[in-house]
Amino acid sequence: MVLGKRILIGVGGGIAAYKVCEVVSTLAKAGAEVRVMLTDRSQQFVTPLTFASLSRHPAYTDQEFWQPTYSRPLHIELGEWAEVLLIAPLTANTLAKLAHGLADNLLTNTVLASTCPVLLAPAMNTDMWQQAAVQRNWQQLCSDDRVHTVGPGAGILACDRVGAGRMAEPTEIVAQLRSLLYTQGRRDLAGKHILISAGGTREHFDPVRFIGNPSSGKMGIALAQAAQHRGATVTLVHAPIDSQLLSMIPQVQQVAVISAAEMHQAMLTHVSQADWIIMAAAVADVRPAHISSEKLPKRSLPQSLPLEFAPDIAAALSQIKQPHQRLIGFAAQTGEIVPPALEKLQRKHLDAIVANPIDQPNSGFGSEQNQAILLDRHGQQTIVPPCCKLELAHCIYDFINALG
Structure with a gap:
């Protein structure tokens, strides 16, 4: 840049x-x-x-x-x-x-x-x-x-x-x-309130062990930065993220959560204020069916871990969003990324989705760079080649602006 x-x-x-x-x-x-x-x-x-x-x-x-x-x-x-x-x-x-x-x-x-x-x-x-x-x-x-x-x-x-x-x-x-x-100094998001989810949720089965994923939250931080730089008011609902990353957005309202259920509740609490909702978090699909209140000794760890589905936050938000609101999802994929992203977009009734490969060099979880294909429900596609995550964030906002 x-x-x-x-x-x-x-x-x-x-x-x-x-x-x-x-x-x-x-x-x-x-x-x-x-x-x-x-x-x-x-x-x-x-x-x-x-x-x-x-x-x-x-x-x-x-x-x-x-x-x-x-x-x-x-x-x-x-x-x-x-x-x-x-x-x-x-x-x-x-x-x-x-x-x-x-x-x-x-x-x-x-x-x-x-x-x-x-x-x-x-x-x-x-x-x-x-x-x-x-x-x-x-x-x-x-x-x-x-x-x-x-x-x-x-x-x-x-x-x-x-x-x-x-x-x-x-x-x-x-x-x-x-x-x-x-x-070039545009404040084209002035007057908008943008709600962003970020980071990887953790689904504990005892106080010290959990099911998680490698998400660092860097993409969500970049989205928050870019929106604020373009004049928007931003609320970031985030799973555990390194404090140094969070210190880069001191003017952004930050809501800390841990699990998918907590993120679900926080997003529902703040969604009514938002013009755009961007689901950049890596939210768990499943969680342990039973949670121990005490640390389990190694000898007591189960041979198999019963699971249940975690809340589908994007799908829930799509059911309550207002006509003026835009709901944007993310699809982190391996292999062919477009078909599963389009299926997710349609199934969850999203306005657009960001499909990004996590099996390519310098892309996906934890990296400083990313790449993506931006898709809307009318078939429009924009390819964003490898770039820093802040630049990708700006490309995403340009794409959303063009949705009308």
Whole structure:
């Protein structure tokens, strides 16, 4: 999603500037063209040489800005070059300048000379962030259609304060940059509420043993990210998922469950609010017929385990969904993936289904990439070749949008 893309990064004067090193390094390694410009104060925290080394290109400072060393004004060249512009950390000082259209350095002049989407990652002390003047400037800046935001989060700050103002983590920033490059800043899901299920359910037969599957929940996380980046309100009902993955979607409502029965109840609770329901979870088909309340000794383990069917959540939701709602299923398959996916789509009365192979390299459970064939009930098919799961998530939303 970033290969060959032109990403301009403005670094503000705050201790969180060190986090931007990881952002630059990640993007450059992924094949993006990265240019970095530093304010005077940011150089007190990270040097231009550091960013030049990480980006494989000289970093820009106000020293270059005020010297006639370029054929055209530097801020014009950079503003026209950029496909997306990140400002991180966004300090209270730079925030105030941007909110009022002031331009007294390379960074602020370049913002005014550009037309691409701008991603802001604020970072400051909690009391500073909560000041009425700062919040007024923030709200004014966020009213600009070009402006997109990531964070701030809450946690332990550099001043030892615990509270809001912590800059978003590099993984979260990079994910939103990827989305902006894909959508070019579109917020076409604004006003929609999207309900997503994710992860692999666990069906216990005693407190420590269960029937499960290898689902990591990464596809569900990517779907939640992409929807939020495009302006939607998102609720994620998830089976056990690694906490680091969940930390990548701090603004998403998260409902934790374990079993298919718990997921069934949670989806029924939240479905009335949703415009689109996406069943990305790997839900168990069967569960133990009997559950022990205590751990079974090895000698007491049954030679055979009686099973019963778990709730069919997608089928249940299809019976109660409203005309304006769209219900999307997933079909993880081996071998020929289209016929069983179409059968599932028709049997469960879905609006569309995502058929993805789990027996192909770099696809399916636990992988960073995926591939799929998107199918609707009218016979429309879209093939999505191998790509990262965030890109597949955006392709899925494009497909749903086209359903009408």
